[in-house]
Amino acid sequence: MAVLVNGVKHDEISVHDRGLAYGDGVFRTLRVESGTAQCWDWHFRKLHDDCTAIGIICPDRIVLDAEVAELAGDHRDTLIKIIVTRGTGERGYAPPRNPGATRILLTAPLPVYPERNYDFGICARICSLRLAFQPRLAGIKHLNRLENVLARAEWDDAEIAEGLLQDADGNVVGATMSNLLMVEQGALITPDLTRCGVAGVQRARVIQAAAQHHMPVKVESIALDRMLRADELILINSGFGAWQIRRIGEVRWRSGGYIGTIRRWLSDQG
Numbered sequence: 136m137a138v139l140v141n142g143v144k145h146d147e148i149s150v151h152d153r154g155l156a157y158g159d160g161v162f163r164t165l166r167v168e169s170g171t172a173q174c175w176d177w178h179f180r181k182l183h184d185d186c187t188a189i190g191i192i193c194p195d196r197i198v199l200d201a202e203v204a205e206l207a208g209d210h211r212d213t214l215i216k217i218i219v220t221r222g223t224g225e226r227g228y229a230p231p232r233n234p235g236a237t238r239i240l241l242t243a244p245l246p247v248y249p250e251r252n253y254d255f256g257i258c259a260r261i262c263s264l265r266l267a268f269q270p271r272l273a274g275i276k277h278l279n280r281l282e283n284v285l286a287r288a289e290w291d292d293a294e295i296a297e298g299l300l301q302d303a304d305g306n307v308v309g310a311t312m313s314n315l316l317m318v319e320q321g322a323l324i325t326p327d328l329t330r331c332g333v334a335g336v337q338r339a340r341v342i343q344a345a346a347q348h349h350m351p352v353k354v355e356s357i358a359l360d361r362m363l364r365a366d367e368l369i370l371i372n373s374g375f376g377a378w379q380i381r382r383i384g385e386v387r388w389r390s391g392g393y394i395g396t397i398r399r400w401l402s403d404q405g
Contacts, residue, residue: 137209138241139202152237156218157228158279160237161185162218163336165373166245167207172215173240175203179337181216185275190230190385194238202240213242214374220278246374256381256390257296259310261359262286266302266331274334287311296378297353297370299362300332306356308332310370313378316341317357318367318393324353335372337401344400367391371400376401 137144153159163182179196186193201218206215208396218239224231264286272279286298297310308326309315314335323345328334342382345352362368367388368380379394381387 160220256379313372
C-alpha cells in the first residue's frame with residue numbers, strides 16, 4: 136500500500152485532525168486499470184461537490200491529477216482512495232476559522248470477488264439497521280460511515296454478498312457499499328436519496344447513459360415490499376461494477392435482461 140498525505144509519502148496524520156475526531160471530511164474510491172484512473176472526471180466532480188456541500192475547500196484539480204497519476208503509475212492495477220478532511224483544529228465542534236484541508240491518497244489491491252457473483256448473481260439480505268434522515272448530508276460520501284459499519288457487522292455469511300438498507304420509513308435506500316437499480320414493468324428505477332444515502336458515481340453515470348439511450352431512470356421512494364416484487368434488482372459501485380441480485384431470503388429472481396445493458400454502460404469509462 137502506498138500513501139500520500141498532503142503530497143508527502145508517509146502514513147501519519149495529526150491526532151487533532153477533524154477527520155479522525157469527528158468524521159469531518161469526504162472521500163472517493165476509484166479503480167486504476169493498466170495505470171489509468173477510471174472515471175476520474177466523474178470522481179473529481181463528486182469530490183468537489185461533496186467538499187463544497189460541507190464547506191471544505193476541495194484540493195486543486197491539478198494537484199490531485201498529479202498525485203493520482205503518481206500512484207497510478209506506480210501501481211498499475213489498484214484502488215485509490217482519496218480522503219479530504221477539514222484539517223486540524225482545537226478541541227470542540229466549531230470549525231476552525233482558517234482551516235487547512237488534509238488530503239490523503241492511498242492505494243489498496245483491486246478487490247477479488249467470486250466469479251459466480253457476475254455469472255449467476257448474488258444473494259443479499261435486508262439489514263435491521265435503519266438509516267437516519269439527514270437531508271443536509273444526503274447523497275454526500277462523508278466520513279461518518281458508522282451506519283454502514285454497523286449494518287455490515289450484522290452478518291458473517293460468505294454466501295451473502297451485500298446488505299440492503301432502509302430508511303426510517305421502510306424505504307430501500309441502497310446497500311452497505313453500493314447503489315440500487317430496480318426494474319419494474321420495463322422501467323429502470325433508483326431510490327430517492329434526498330433524505331439519506333450516498334449518491335455514487337456509477338449511479339450518476341447510469342442515469343446519464345439511460346437518458347442518452349432514451350431510457351430515463353425514475354428516481355422514487357421504493358418501499359421494501361415493492362422492491363421484493365421487482366422484475367430485476369441490480370447493485371452498482373466503482374469496485375465491482377454491477378451485480379444482479381438473485382435471492383433475498385426466500386425471494387428469488389431469474390436472470391434479467393437489464394444487467395447486460397448496465398454493464399455495457401459502465402464499461403464506457405468516458
